[in-house]
Amino acid sequence: MDKIHSLRQVAAIKHSLFEQGYLDEQFIQLEELQDDANPNFVEEIVTLYYRDSSRLITNLDQTLERNPLDFNKLDTIMHQFKGSSSSIGAKKVKAECTLFREYCRARNGEGCRRSFQQMKKEYATLRKKLETYFQMARQAGPKETAFRPK
Amino acid sequence: MAITGEIFRQNLTEFLEESPSGSPELHVLAVDDSLVDRKVIERLLKISSCKVTVVESGTRALQYLGLDGEAGSLGFDSVKVNLIMTDYSMPGMTGYELLKKIKQESSVFREIPVVIMSSENVLTRIDRCMEEGAEEFLLKPVKLSDVRRLKDFIMRGKAKEVEKKSLKRMRSIDCSPPLSATYSSISLPCDPSTSLLSTLSSKKARL
Numbered sequence: 389m390d391k392i393h394s395l396r397q398v399a400a401i402k403h404s405l406f407e408q409g410y411l412d413e414q415f416i417q418l419e420e421l422q423d424d425a426n427p428n429f430v431e432e433i434v435t436l437y438y439r440d441s442s443r444l445i446t447n448l449d450q451t452l453e454r455n456p457l458d459f460n461k462l463d464t465i466m467h468q469f470k471g472s473s474s475s476i477g478a479k480k481v482k483a484e485c486t487l488f489r490e491y492c493r494a495r496n497g498e499g500c501r502r503s504f505q506q507m508k509k510e511y512a513t514l515r516k517k518l519e520t521y522f523q524m525a526r527q528a529g530p531k532e533t534a535f536r537p538k
Numbered sequence: 539m540a541i542t543g544e545i546f547r548q549n550l551t552e553f554l555e556e557s558p559s560g561s562p563e564l565h566v567l568a569v570d571d572s573l574v575d576r577k578v579i580e581r582l583l584k585i586s587s588c589k590v591t592v593v594e595s596g597t598r599a600l601q602y603l604g605l606d607g608e609a610g611s612l613g614f615d616s617v618k619v620n621l622i623m624t625d626y627s628m629p630g631m632t633g634y635e636l637l638k639k640i641k642q643e644s645s646v647f648r649e650i651p652v653v654i655m656s657s658e659n660v661l662t663r664i665d666r667c668m669e670e671g672a673e674e675f676l677l678k679p680v681k682l683s684d685v686r687r688l689k690d691f692i693m694r695g696k697a698k699e700v701e702k703k704s705l706k707r708m709r710s711i712d713c714s715p716p717l718s719a720t721y722s723s724i725s726l727p728c729d730p731s732t733s734l735l736s737t738l739s740s741k742k743a744r745l
Contacts, residue, residue, distance in 0.1 A: 414679050417679070417681055417682065418578070420682065421578075421581045421582065421585055421682070423585075426581070429581060432577070433574060433577055433578060436573055436574050436577060437574050439573075440572070440573055440574055467627065467657075468571075468572065470657070471572055471574075471575065471627075471657050471678065472572055472573075472574040472575065474657060474678065474679055475572070475574050475575050475578055475678070475679045476574065477679075
């Protein structure tokens with residue numbers, strides 16, 4: 389019974405992540421690539437994403453300190469960030485990346501800085517929520533065993 | 539009928555690698571500068587029962603294929619690649635540049651289908667790639683259904699080649715079964731109609 393309750397909680401967290409627009413369909417696509425031999429594939433990919441993102445955020449921070457701003461470089465870095473965010477289904481982060489790139493194209497430095505701050509917030513929020521989600525999913529264990537007779 | 543089946547299988551393995559279990563596998567070379575995307579495409583391909591080699595740049599891809607101009611004594615025989623999937627936007631050599639380099643090569647390499655993947659749906663970009671000989675242009679993030687569709691298409695193309703070759707061989711060893719019976723025994727179980735094949739082979743971009 390405990391197990392089923394945990395699984396329901398995990399499902400609820402996941403549902404809200406989608407409802408609130410943090411994740412999109414791509415996340416589900418990734419989950420479908422998991423199997424018994426690769427049960428933690430999504431978490432592994434997301435961990436790679438964090439590593440990649442940290443590097444890109446540092447790069448953006450440094451590039452935004454330059455004077456004058458190198459908008460082409462900023463756009464290129466953000467293109468990468470948008471790409472990997474899209475690959476894991478990080479919907480809100482991806483939207484902020486798009487906005488940032490629009491400011492780059494408009495050569496709007498202030499807009500870039502603002503949207504970068506916003507993007508970092510979204511990224512931090514997503515990261516926290518996903519960490520909770522994966523932790524609960526791990527605790528609940530694999531779905532199949534919940535319904536196997538003891 | 540058992541004879542023709544065996545000839546078909548033998549011919550198919552000339553084109554494809556053999557998996558540890560002995561069945562023919564499609565070998566895909568995937569090129570992407572993004573670590574996350576490399577992992578995802580690798581998984582998509584493995585789940586679709588393909589052998590996968592993933593590299594991070596066009597330069598590495600050319601090196602792997604033995605096309606980088608370095609003296610390679612092994613040549614093409616040691617590396618059988620049935621499909622190349624490359625990201626478009628990469629630092630250094632773009633996917634488009636890689637595509638061009640491959641299509642400029644000798645007939646063996648030029649034959650390898652190249653698929654471009656891109657997160658940006660830019661018509662001029664798509665047109666350029668298709669004109670240069672890309673098999674297809676996929677919008678990222680790439681889905682399992684994209685990979686399956688691609689694999690089906692490549693396998694059917696291979697089957698057609700193998701059918702032709704098997705027929706030639708059978709004629710040379712003077713097999714007795716009539717032609718119509720031969721065709722049905724060596725066509726794939728799913729037996730694609732020619733109209734479906736021509737739809738797949740027309741170079742349409744998936745938008």
